[in-house]
Amino acid sequence: MNDVGLSVVEGVANGQSAFREPSKRNIGLLMQSTRGVPNTATKITSVEDFNVIFGGQNPNFFGPAIVKSIFDEAGDIPVTLYLCRVAGTGAVVAKNETTITSVAVTIRAARKGIVDPGVWGNTLTAAFSSNGLKSKGNFALEVFKSGSLVETFYGETVAALQAKVNKASNYVTADFAAEIPKMNYGVHEGTISVTNTGNTVLGVGTHFLSDTRPGIVLYDSAGTHAVLGTVLSIQDDTHLTLKTAVTVFTDKTFATNSQSTYSLPLTGGADGTVVEADFYPVESMTNPTGLACFTGKDIQIIACTEFHSLTMAKVLDTYLRGQEGPLGVINLPLGATEFDAEEYATELQLNGISYMAGAYLGWAKVSDSVGNSLLIPAIGPVLGAAYLRTPNIQRDYIHIPPGGTDSVFKYVSDMIPQQLSQPLINKLVRDFSCNVINFSDSVGFFVGSSRTYSTDPLYQSIHIRQQTSFYKKLLGVKMLYVEQKPNTPELKREALIDLRTFFKTEYDNGALERSVPFDTAYQGICDRSNNPTSQDRKTLNIDALWIPTECTEAVKISLKRNDGILTVN
Amino acid sequence: MARPKKPQDAYVVNGWYLSIPVPGIMSDGLFETLSGLQKSSGVVEVVDAGTNRKYKFTDQMVDFGEMTLTRTYQGNVTDRAMEVLVNTMIENGLKLPVTAVKMHQGREVLSIVFEGFAFHASNYPELNVAGTDKFTVSYTASCDGWAIVPVGA
Numbered sequence: 001m002n003d004v005g006l007s008v009v010e011g012v013a014n015g016q017s018a019f020r021e022p023s024k025r026n027i028g029l030l031m032q033s034t035r036g037v038p039n040t041a042t043k044i045t046s047v048e049d050f051n052v053i054f055g056g057q058n059p060n061f062f063g064p065a066i067v068k069s070i071f072d073e074a075g076d077i078p079v080t081l082y083l084c085r086v087a088g089t090g091a092v093v094a095k096n097e098t099t100i101t102s103v104a105v106t107i108r109a110a111r112k113g114i115v116d117p118g119v120w121g122n123t124l125t126a127a128f129s130s131n132g133l134k135s136k137g138n139f140a141l142e143v144f145k146s147g148s149l150v151e152t153f154y155g156e157t158v159a160a161l162q163a164k165v166n167k168a169s170n171y172v173t174a175d176f177a178a179e180i181p182k183m184n185y186g187v188h189e190g191t192i193s194v195t196n197t198g199n200t201v202l203g204v205g206t207h208f209l210s211d212t213r214p215g216i217v218l219y220d221s222a223g224t225h226a227v228l229g230t231v232l233s234i235q236d237d238t239h240l241t242l243k244t245a246v247t248v249f250t251d252k253t254f255a256t257n258s259q260s261t262y263s264l265p266l267t268g269g270a271d272g273t274v275v276e277a278d279f280y281p282v283e284s285m286t287n288p289t290g291l292a293c294f295t296g297k298d299i300q301i302i303a304c305t306e307f308h309s310l311t312m313a314k315v316l317d318t319y320l321r322g323q324e325g326p327l328g329v330i331n332l333p334l335g336a337t338e339f340d341a342e343e344y345a346t347e348l349q350l351n352g353i354s355y356m357a358g359a360y361l362g363w364a365k366v367s368d369s370v371g372n373s374l375l376i377p378a379i380g381p382v383l384g385a386a387y388l389r390t391p392n393i394q395r396d397y398i399h400i401p402p403g404g405t406d407s408v409f410k411y412v413s414d415m416i417p418q419q420l421s422q423p424l425i426n427k428l429v430r431d432f433s434c435n436v437i438n439f440s441d442s443v444g445f446f447v448g449s450s451r452t453y454s455t456d457p458l459y460q461s462i463h464i465r466q467q468t469s470f471y472k473k474l475l476g477v478k479m480l481y482v483e484q485k486p487n488t489p490e491l492k493r494e495a496l497i498d499l500r501t502f503f504k505t506e507y508d509n510g511a512l513e514r515s516v517p518f519d520t521a522y523q524g525i526c527d528r529s530n531n532p533t534s535q536d537r538k539t540l541n542i543d544a545l546w547i548p549t550e551c552t553e554a555v556k557i558s559l560k561r562n563d564g565i566l567t568v569n
Numbered sequence: 570m571a572r573p574k575k576p577q578d579a580y581v582v583n584g585w586y587l588s589i590p591v592p593g594i595m596s597d598g599l600f601e602t603l604s605g606l607q608k609s610s611g612v613v614e615v616v617d618a619g620t621n622r623k624y625k626f627t628d629q630m631v632d633f634g635e636m637t638l639t640r641t642y643q644g645n646v647t648d649r650a651m652e653v654l655v656n657t658m659i660e661n662g663l664k665l666p667v668t669a670v671k672m673h674q675g676r677e678v679l680s681i682v683f684e685g686f687a688f689h690a691s692n693y694p695e696l697n698v699a700g701t702d703k704f705t706v707s708y709t710a711s712c713d714g715w716a717i718v719p720v721g722a
Contacts, residue, residue, distance in 0.1 A: 489676070489677050489720060490670075490677065492720070493668075493670065493677055493680055493720050496718065496720075497666075497668055497680060497682055497718065500682060500718060501666045501682065501684070504684065
């Protein structure tokens, strides 16, 4: 109940959020990389993210170069990648286990509290500093990578320091078995006395020159470690002066706060042995591995960067058919011939819905970060140029085919094979559903076809596969309001009108077949024909019949001499 | 030629409502009249020199014209929501997909789906100390297109 009188309170209105359409082209890459938490799909949107989380470029794997190629080819266009590292068996996390003032301490290579195996961890050194040494009243943990300071954390207690490190560090986790006392009393040789009230201290058997320094506090080594005084100056090993006068005491053993920095280099990190089977999906509620790490993620395109074999392609195909949404993108092996393409086609072609884009034939020469030439699977530049840049140039519609001269490779110096003969291209594309990279003297290399492994003309185009998956997802969100509503004629009308409005916009944008009127390209049905009176009254069937637009694959311009029409006198 | 078949039924102009997808309005606008619903094109003429007949062809410019809608103020939140909506449409150029639903014998029979519907003016009645008319506000509106969609059973 409100208070009597005027009261003004602050709050946030719980208004409905505006409708946001689903993602269109998020790419999931299952890869090997320098580092990265294994079997965890991590979203990245910049090369900087990739460098920090996955360790940047590494010539031992295709993955990092493919990621670089995607960002290079995409240019200024927004890129969203879900990267998942496969570390293989035998991968070991680099660590340092030690004891600091009787407290067991373990530092492990990690990111945000999750261990991150690999030899990369051996480049790390953690430096733990006693309370007050680096920052007044704080313990400190500094992280060095290859000798360079990359992170510094402070905490008033070791527990606070540990919590900070494990929450925020991109490089290590820290595990302190117990709290380390802020004061570490180091007892020194000899006894000290102040015989007259004043600030002159006399030592017997002491080594003031080595055990103390100006500004250091002297403590009673016994009992509650009472403060004896702060050193102002040191005359010799047995005479020093305190900053302020103290009361008389005699023959006390003294201590100082022993502060030091403990260098903890990480060792023992090892990369695992990765085999193709490590990429295969193992579904699990708690610990999925391989392709299964992408299940449930907001991903529309999936590729594996390392193993380009028929067995891997078949596993991907089976996985995607189970997912019924994302599109698989594969590459033929290096040096593949038309016979390999035929073998892939024999195994992967099917006369129905295929979630696999036809394998891309070719390997691309790109430059690494220092300018050396590197051979990577063509899916790198294909994903960046054809799947991301090309649609973006054409207003980011979902129905834009990933190919054509808009997909010209900007960062590829050469392709293997460089050029294919026209009869071979015809055969590869039409018979073997293999996608090709074309070369034009005036343009360069670009994606020349966009077919799936379906032999059914309805499902042959990649863009129609992407478009259908997108519509399924979008309508699943847009039409959600129909759930758990009274099954009334008004609801049916609303649903039909919403669908019609959506498809009309798509039709106007060129996503539906434009050679026929809209009423032919789209029809919405929700009447007795699909909702017979005999059906369960809790059921509502709505049929949206649509005709997608197709892409041009074979264009023929006939240049014919027509001199015969001239009248010669 | 067969004789015309006998009438089966006759729709009447009453029994309709407008649905505007704006919280606070939806189907509660309680509009009373909608006039000017139309679709037209211009005409170009070509004279046949042999017969001197004028042959007429469409100029292919499709115009959905201007509509007028009226509703009576009720002193409720819908009045406020309409004022805000009209202001937003006039000042920011907002357009909305709007649906008019035609009822017949208590059943929905068809919907008129407007694309790019926008109010361009609201005209308030004369205030008159001796007047006895309803406080009826008339709105001028246009759309980018409309289509009649039969309602499924």
